[in-house]
Amino acid sequence: MSTLALELLExxxxxxxxxxxxRRHPFRFFWLAxxxxxxxxxxxxxxxxxxxxxxxxxxxxxxxxxxxxREDARVSVLFYHPRxxxxxxxxxxxxxxxxxxxxxxxxRQQVVQSPSITDYQTELPPGSPLPVEGLRYGExxxxxxLQIRAVEVDVLQLSREQHRRVRFLRTATDWSxxxxxx
Numbered sequence: 209m210s211t212l213a214l215e216l217l218e219x220x221x222x223x224x225x226x227x228x229x230x231r232r233h234p235f236r237f238f239w240l241a242x243x244x245x246x247x248x249x250x251x252x253x254x255x256x257x258x259x260x261x262x263x264x265x266x267x268x269x270x271x272x273x274x275x276x277x278r279e280d281a282r283v284s285v286l287f288y289h290p291r292x293x294x295x296x297x298x299x300x301x302x303x304x305x306x307x308x309x310x311x312x313x314x315x316r317q318q319v320v321q322s323p324s325i326t327d328y329q330t331e332l333p334p335g336s337p338l339p340v341e342g343l344r345y346g347e348x349x350x351x352x353x354l355q356i357r358a359v360e361v362d363v364l365q366l367s368r369e370q371h372r373r374v375r376f377l378r379t380a381t382d383w384s385x386x387x388x389x390x
Contacts, residue, residue, distance in 0.1 A: 213374040213386040220296045220363045223289060224257040234289045235296075240265065240356075241284040242276040242302075255315075261298075261358040261378070264305075266319060269350045270333035277302045283356060293366035298358040305353035315353040325349070364390060 227235035235257075241249045250273065255264045263285075267274060277283065285298040305312050319325055328351040331344045358378065365372040376385030 210386055212372065213376075216363050216365055216372055216374045217361065217376060217383075219365075220294065220361070221259070221261075223292070223294065224263075224287070224296070225259065227254060228257055234291070235287045239286040240273070241286075242273050243280045243282065244272060244276050248272065248276060255318075255353075261361060263356050264315065265354040265356065266315065266324075266328075267352055267354060268328050268330075268334050269306075269352045272335065273354075274304065274352060277304060277354065285356060285358070295364040295366070297362040297364075298356070299360040300356045300358045303355045303357070305355055311355075312353065316349070316351060319351055320349070362388075 223233070224235055227233035230236070236254055237251055238254055239249055240252045241247055252265045252267070255266055257263045281302050283300050283302045285300055287296040288294070305315060319328060326345055328349050329345045329347070330350075331346045332339070333350075360375065360377050361383070362375045363373065371390035373388050373390040374386060375388045376383040
């Protein structure tokens with residue numbers, strides 16, 4: 209494995225870690241794709257990236273992505289940093305962190321203590337037609353956390369001189385991979 213390949217992978221990891229503290233970091237918002245009747249793509253908010261190449265997302269339990277992940281836990285993730293011209297793609301496995309899971313209460317408390325709690329309390333599910341009388345909220349909390357764990361990481365650094373790209377696959381104990389054609 210070349211030093212260049214490891215440097216690019218570490219640069220991507222450093223940017224993802226930086227996005228934990230910087231709410232304006234471009235990697236804070238990313239695109240998540242699931243399998244539905246068609247491939248389904250949406251922008252989501254990254255709540256925490258961990259050095260093991262996993263991250264957490266919050267969502268309403270009634271969204272189509274939750275049902276799609278129950279059916280097929282394989283997802284794709286795309287981050288892009290426009291200033292640094294850095295693209296990071298994952299093939300990943302998603303896990304629903306629901307009531308009864310050891311980490312659920314930790315994440316639920318974050319939501320309950322924040323202004324975003326109403327995002328998970330609408331009477332109608334996300335994507336429903338908006339009633340004439342407008343959006344209404346109830347007491348029920350329709351919250352679930354998603355843990356997304358990369359199984360493949362593809363990093364592309366765009367450059368006027370020469371693009372650089374690396375791809376790594378998760379093994380039982382580490383990552384294997386290296387440079388690929390951009």
